[in-house]
Amino acid sequence: MDLKAEVEALRQRLEELNHAYYVLDSPRASDGEYDELFRRLERLEHEHPEFASLTSPTQKVGAAPLSAFASVKHREPMLSLANALNDDDIRDFHARILKLLGDDMDVAYSFEPKIDGIGLGLTYEHGELTLAATRGDGTKGEDITANARTISSIPLRLKNEGYPIPDFIEIRGEVFTTTHAFEEFNSKRTEEEGRYANPRNFTGGSLRQLDSRITAARPLDAVFYACGEAKGLEVRSQEELIRAFQSWGLKVATPYFKIIGTVEGLIAAHHELEDARDQVPYEIDGTVLKVNDFEQRQILGSRSRNPRWAIACKFKSRQASTTLLDIEISVGRTGALTPVAVLEPVPLGGVTVGSASLHNVDEIARLGVKKGDRVLVERAGDVIPKVVKVLTEERDGSEIEFQMPKECPACGTPVVKEADEVVMRCTNASCPAQLRGTVAHFVSKNALDIDGLGEKLVAQLVDAGLVKRLDDIFRLQYDDVVALERMGKTSTENLLTAIDTAKTTTLPRVFFGLGIRHVGEHVAEVVAQSLGSLGALLDATEDDLVAIHEVGEKAAESIVAFVANEQNKLVIKALLDLGLNATCEAQSTGGPLAGMTFVITGTLPTLSRKDAENLIKKHGGKPVSSVSKKTSFLLAGEKAGSKLKKAESLGVEIIDESQIYSMVGDAPQ
Numbered sequence: 001m002d003l004k005a006e007v008e009a010l011r012q013r014l015e016e017l018n019h020a021y022y023v024l025d026s027p028r029a030s031d032g033e034y035d036e037l038f039r040r041l042e043r044l045e046h047e048h049p050e051f052a053s054l055t056s057p058t059q060k061v062g063a064a065p066l067s068a069f070a071s072v073k074h075r076e077p078m079l080s081l082a083n084a085l086n087d088d089d090i091r092d093f094h095a096r097i098l099k100l101l102g103d104d105m106d107v108a109y110s111f112e113p114k115i116d117g118i119g120l121g122l123t124y125e126h127g128e129l130t131l132a133a134t135r136g137d138g139t140k141g142e143d144i145t146a147n148a149r150t151i152s153s154i155p156l157r158l159k160n161e162g163y164p165i166p167d168f169i170e171i172r173g174e175v176f177t178t179t180h181a182f183e184e185f186n187s188k189r190t191e192e193e194g195r196y197a198n199p200r201n202f203t204g205g206s207l208r209q210l211d212s213r214i215t216a217a218r219p220l221d222a223v224f225y226a227c228g229e230a231k232g233l234e235v236r237s238q239e240e241l242i243r244a245f246q247s248w249g250l251k252v253a254t255p256y257f258k259i260i261g262t263v264e265g266l267i268a269a270h271h272e273l274e275d276a277r278d279q280v281p282y283e284i285d286g287t288v289l290k291v292n293d294f295e296q297r298q299i300l301g302s303r304s305r306n307p308r309w310a311i312a313c314k315f316k317s318r319q320a321s322t323t324l325l326d327i328e329i330s331v332g333r334t335g336a337l338t339p340v341a342v343l344e345p346v347p348l349g350g351v352t353v354g355s356a357s358l359h360n361v362d363e364i365a366r367l368g369v370k371k372g373d374r375v376l377v378e379r380a381g382d383v384i385p386k387v388v389k390v391l392t393e394e395r396d397g398s399e400i401e402f403q404m405p406k407e408c409p410a411c412g413t414p415v416v417k418e419a420d421e422v423v424m425r426c427t428n429a430s431c432p433a434q435l436r437g438t439v440a441h442f443v444s445k446n447a448l449d450i451d452g453l454g455e456k457l458v459a460q461l462v463d464a465g466l467v468k469r470l471d472d473i474f475r476l477q478y479d480d481v482v483a484l485e486r487m488g489k490t491s492t493e494n495l496l497t498a499i500d501t502a503k504t505t506t507l508p509r510v511f512f513g514l515g516i517r518h519v520g521e522h523v524a525e526v527v528a529q530s531l532g533s534l535g536a537l538l539d540a541t542e543d544d545l546v547a548i549h550e551v552g553e554k555a556a557e558s559i560v561a562f563v564a565n566e567q568n569k570l571v572i573k574a575l576l577d578l579g580l581n582a583t584c585e586a587q588s589t590g591g592p593l594a595g596m597t598f599v600i601t602g603t604l605p606t607l608s609r610k611d612a613e614n615l616i617k618k619h620g621g622k623p624v625s626s627v628s629k630k631t632s633f634l635l636a637g638e639k640a641g642s643k644l645k646k647a648e649s650l651g652v653e654i655i656d657e658s659q660i661y662s663m664v665g666d667a668p669q
């Protein structure tokens with residue numbers, strides 16, 4: 001077999017296996033077997049770039065990050081559907097259709113679940129995926145092709161088995177995440193990384209990643225149920241369209257899709273699915289009814305914004321009434337004070353609900369909720385239930401007005417409320433409720449970068465009471481550390497050496513590590529350049545700080561509030577006493593890269609993006625983010641995309657990792 005034929009055979013085999021696994025949910029090969037085929041294909045494509053193809057299964061792992069999503073105008077608008085809120089609305093819908101088509105017409109409807117996901121349109125030209133766009137406002141969406149390619153159940157080429165593949169077709173559907181996959185993902189996230197409120201937010205957030213490699217790692221799924229513009233499509237009904245989709249390897253809403261001939265049948269099916277909604281593996285918020293026959297749809301046409309032949313029937317939200325026993329304040333790892341309603345446990349949508357978030361003080365005021373109130377609680381897709389309404393008619397006068405505390409319940413520090421924020425915060429970096437988070441941040445890679453001190457060990461140190469404040473890190477004793485679970489002689493020695501080395505860290509890292517709100521790495525760097533020492537932070541005023549180029553009012557205010565906190569002041573003084581000899585790297589004026597600017601793109605063989613930037617900075621160069629005529633060099637790695645093209649067109653010199661090493665006279669480590 002020649003190579004080209006082998007590449008094609010591998011692709012077809014992998015496509016079949018993907019389809020079996022992700023669309024049909026019936027795996028046909030072991031993971032090992034799949035990996036072997038995948039790696040073989042990857043190697044052949046790498047060795048023979050002339051065979052590269054965007055529709056190859058190897059493209060499913062993601063590509064180089066984009067700088068922004070392009071806007072896409074839909075060739076046919078993605079209309080929204082009119083809503084039915086009760087059974088009579090469904091009967092009215094049917095009656096209107098009969099009136100327009102004639103009473104003697106036979107009308108059948110397709111019945112589908114309404115998935116609570118993100119609307120998507122896929123354009124296939126001659127069976128190959130060429131564009132994926134979000135629904136957006138229905139007229140214009142975003143080009144998320146690179147991300148859609150990574151979704152396992154989206155075929156990059158349509159299967160040519162069964163219905164003829166149209167020359168051009170825009171296939172519409174919904175991207176979603178199963179409840180199970182969502183919960184699994186969320187449970188593994190740390191609070192710093194942020195958890196998603198519900199599967200829909202998660203799906204949206206995952207689809208809007210500029211780096212499609214991140215999307216590739218997310219458990220997204222998609223089903224399809226409609227088409228936009230199509231040339232050469234030979235189907236005459238929704239039922240046939242769904243069958244055609246299936247024959248092309250696309251996932252459809254089985255086993256819920258049905259054709260139903262009577263309006264009472266539709267109503268019954270709607271309620272049946274509503275009752276079973278917790279058994280559906282993904283979030284659904286209603287059902288969609290469409291006239292099955294395309295010719296009848298043609299006659300019915302559309303009003304300005306909705307087609308007359310379809311309707312979305314909403315489910316009732318999952319609500320229950322219960323008593324709000326108390327309001328507790330939880331202090332998050334970022335210091336935010338969140339009021340939480342303690343409820344008399346009540347069953348709701350398959351789980352027992354015993355607490356609900358009240359979000360913030362404004363929300364409490366909006367609800368007018370008091371302790372002891374009867375309240376209506378709702379779970380609307382969200383994992384965490386919320387209080388939607390106070391049943392004021394059930395009050396008996398014993399209810400107690402709630403006041404947000406003026407002090408942090410965990411440490412007693414007065415809480416701060418920023419002018420344009422509704423959230424109250426504890427700004428004490430040594431607050432016990434936040435300590436694990438603040439310490440983990442303090443020692444993290446971009447801050448003090450203490451090797452071997454990960455989140456788990458930080459938690460152990462905090463829980464054992466060895467670290468009560470940030471500066472306690474530098475007071476750790478061998479005997480205490482070695483006594484911790486999973487710590488041996490060598491690991492303890494290594495850790496203490498790493499901590500000692502960290503005393504000579506740089507000032508920007510310390511400023512960033514303190515975890516002051518609105519002080520990211522960049523602000524930390526410019527503040528450090530300007531102040532020059534850690535001690536100077538204690539005396540800096542808001543005016544001093546705002547005067548620094550690129551420091552905004554928010555950051556300045558936040559820094560001053562941080563230092564004003566007595567506990568934080570103690571930490572800074574203690575760090576100085578302990579000999580934390582942080583200096584600010586003078587802005588390099590010399591070095592082999594002085595005066596040169598670099599744009600980095602693609603994946604470098606050994607250096608991470610951050611390490612490459614640091615290497616350039618260390619030798620006097622300046623990393624910048626976009627390519628222009630003034631750019632000195634483009635440092636390009638594998639899978640470089642638009643930046644590489646731009647650099648080529650502007651005549652910017654392109655170098656690889658080995659060249660940057662030889663420019664700085666440094667060998668890779």
Ligand SMILES: [Zn+2]
Pocket residue numbers: 331408409410411412413426427428431432433
């Ligand atoms: Zn506190």
